[in-house]
Amino acid sequence: MMPANDSNNSTGPVPKPEPAPRHYRSGGHRANDGSRPGPRSLARRAGRTRRQYLTAAAVALALVAAGVYAGVQAALPVDPPAAAATPTAPVTDAGRTVPPASDLPATASPTTASPAAGAVSAAAGKPAEIPAVPAVAVPAIDPELDSQINGIIAANSAYALGVSLIDVSDGVVHGYGIQDKFVAASTAKILAASAYYHLVETGRASLTAPMGNSTAGTQIRRMVQQSNNDSWALILRAVGARGITDYAASIGITYDRTVNLLTPTEMARTLQLLYTGQLLNARNTAQLLSYMQNTNFETLIPPAVPPGVGVHHKYGLLFGNLHDAAVLDKDGRAFVFVVYTRGRNYSDMGPRTQIIQQLTRTVTAALF
Template sequence: MQSWGPGRHFSSGRHTSTSARRTGRRLPGTPDRFRPHLLVVLVAVLALISAATIYATIQARDPVFAEPPAPAATSATAAGAAPTVPSPPPPAPVPTPSATAVVPPTPAIGPALDEEINDVIQSNSAYRVGVALVDVADGAVHEYGAKNKFVAASTAKILAAASYYHLVETGKASLGARMGASTSGQQIRQMVQQSNNDSWALIMAAIGARALTNYAATLDIPYDRSVNSLTPAEMAKTLTELYSGRLLNAENTRQLLSYMQKTNFETLIPAAVPPGVTVFHKYGLLNGYLHDSSILVRGDKAYVFVVYTQGRGLSDMAARTRIIHQLTTTVAAGLF
């Protein structure tokens, strides 16, 4: 068989593919005839291969198409450079019941303060002393010393004021009504802030003794104006209801409390509280009775503190004032 090896070649231009066909031979790799449609297919294939190559190059270089790199592991010897991709935070630990348990705060009025108050009372046993203390947040009344009734003196004026405001709120009275030389509203202010007994008589005439007794009964307080007696706990309950907003509406509560500031007798509880404590109070002074009933407030803490004392009369008022100061200092230190 004739073959085209490396020794056979065309020695001149006369040996062409045309001449070869004429002799019945053909050049290796030369088709019998030129086919245009094969060329079209070849061009299309080359175009697809080129496009695929370009796409692969773009995908490798363009971060939009590139796969996100895996986070680089951080190392202690990484020359202080921060990792470009932060590691995800570790999963939060599952809380245990002991970790999530809420421990209630220790009550401010507890055994330690109870003992200190009782010590002050017992060290002044020459006088009859009754104390009531209430954390407005829980309303529990803590009683010390004498727990029975005292002549309430002027502290009961708060109960009379609240009763008259109640008549106003139920449409049965008006703070602008003419009363004496002024209005009923002004008479309440004089009765509380100045402890004016004439104003108290006018307010009581407008309320009526029986109506006041009935009003006090709604607070579970037995009260008879002709006797005018209250326990320290009953007075404390009245002030707790007032400050909590359960006694009167907001406007009347604010007004009555404002009258209980800067009174004409600030030498008892207000004189012994530390700076920053606001005091709303009503004192009482009658013969051998010296009282002060107060609300002590600082920040979100509010306490009702009532001290009733009974002695011989004006002769020992200074001694009982000191007792009230001692009790006030003790209570304020324990609460604030």
């Protein structure tokens, strides 16, 4: 094809080249008959032409085959994916999510693995391997802690000591020392407060109802945070003797307010149900727990708790009974810890305070 415009050529008409002379092989034509081939030459030419056509056809077929092969290769993925499997839900292993087997990369044999295979896997968007998830050491109430608590109780046999410990994540009660009934003293005020809140939630009482020189809600706060006995008497009167017994029975506790007896485990179970929202609705649960902070007697469990650990507690002090019942929490972990002690009278409160704090330090060191 000639260019449309070329400044190096003349603009005149281009002379038409003469046709090149035709040549035939020796003996294939006669000079004086118009260059027509003879009969013998025609047969030879036909044979030669057939061979040329066959060669050209073979070359064409080869080119076509090569093109088809190249196209097929280009269409194939470098690492064809496995057939799609039906998605399966992840399973859990000790609280962590484990991807289903279909999502995990196949483990190559050491004799067949190669860098190229790893590169293909990465190009396909799959990691060469999934890094192992480090196991998280979760503190637990274990035999070593059991032994330490029992050792402290045994070393202070001059006093009646009962300890109850619950990991709220599993609700299992661990009891140590005496598990019989103690005079619960003011720790039972949590049971009374819960019973009154229950009446409110079932429409039979109100926190704004007049009670004493204020409202029912104010009396609950005074009863728990200030351990006010007058407020306790007002709340118990509103709940009723039968009402508090029935309420305690509904959560698995045998309770008579006239003698006010509880075991360490019954007190611990009450706090566990409260903290996990199984006694009251969320609003009332939060309010009651808030009253169990910054109380008027913070000298038993709270001083022995390390910084960063939350404390919600209710102490009890009556003659020879010195108790503290608490929920300890940090970073989503929570434990109910109850210590009931019985001694001579107020004269040995100092040594029993030290025992409660020693137990507290032992428990918190193991669990937080």
